[in-house]
Amino acid sequence: MSTHTIRRAFVTGATGFLGYEIARQLAVAGVEVRAATRGGALPGELGALGVRTVHASLDDPPALAEAMRGVDTVLHVAADVGMWRRRRAESVRVNVDGTRHVAEAALAAGVARAVFTSSGSTIGKPLGAPRRGDVPTVDESSAYNLAALDMVYPHTKWLGEEEVWKAVRAGLHAVVTHPCAIFGPSDWKHNLLPLFRAPRTLLGLAVPEGYRTTCDVRDVAAAHLGAAELGRPGERYILGGECLSVRELFGRIAAATGGRAPRFTLPAGLVVALGTALERLADATGKPPLLSREMAIQSTLRVRLSSAKAERELGYRSRPLDASLRDAVAWYRAEGLL
Secondary structure, eight states: OOOOOOOOOEEEESSHOOOOOOHHHHHHTTTTEEEEEEESSSTTTTTTTOOOEEOOOOOOOOHHHHTTTTTTTEEEOOOOOOOOGGGGGHIIIIIIIIIHHHHHHHHHHHHHHHEEEEOOSSSSOOOSSTTTTTOEEEEETSOOOOOOOOOSHHHHHHHHHHHHHHHTTTTTEEEEEOOOEESOOOTTOOOOOOOHHGGGGGGSSSSSSOOOEEEEHHHHHHHHHHHHHOOTOOEEEEEOOOOEEEEHHHHHHHHHHHHOOOOOEEHHHHHHHHHHHHHHHHHOOOOOOOOOHHHHHHHHOEEEEEOOOHHHHHOOOOOOOOOOOOHHHHHHHTTTOO
């Protein structure tokens, strides 16, 4: 297997949670980093580390092509993470059309390596009711099978993957990563902040009965660099770590924040019914739902995702979840958010 040395990289999504950490690690490693933005300053220490911003929207193929001129590695991390069917068109625009534009630009620019960040949610899941206490394990061989559930995020990310495979068939050396539930410091857009505030509110008292495979943003970012250097073209890599029940996860978050652990576990049917009702209310008011039908379905799945392939081929390792939660809480507190 041939290895690749990253010297000049183009990164999308550098203002977000994972994209920031990828850009930071590249810069610390001495890589010349170009971060795509639509305006505004980069967060944290990226500017001080020499990361350069380039104006390149995912809607603008010529700008993307110009931004990739002379780079050897592309890491496409930007995504729309919405889970609300009312906003499906925006998710398609970013996750499908945007990915196609990036893949085509990378192919045209002749970049040596490309890494596309998808999601653990596009890995196929057992959809039947599992045996009591059973948590099946899946890996990259489990094909996407969630289309019938009419969810937005996993389906548009899967369609984005299909755009990547088209470019791979045309000659692009690209791989796709599948991060699971990411925790850790530097959540610049505060996407996970509600989870850390929940143990101090009534919302944290009752949780769904599902399971989550967790990971740390720093380890996932390092795996993206490994994917660019060592990944085999056309391959997928799950990036996960500890798998635990949602109730245990919220209990661990409560311990890290000094809040209350959950007292009740809600059955899947009730959670999905509640999410469906709240989404209908959101459709009527135009305000995003606190819990959508899709969020409810995702939170009730009972499945474990295996990172064995990434461990073998990329050297991926995931630190203990408690370390990720501890560092996340410290960061939120330093920012005055908790």
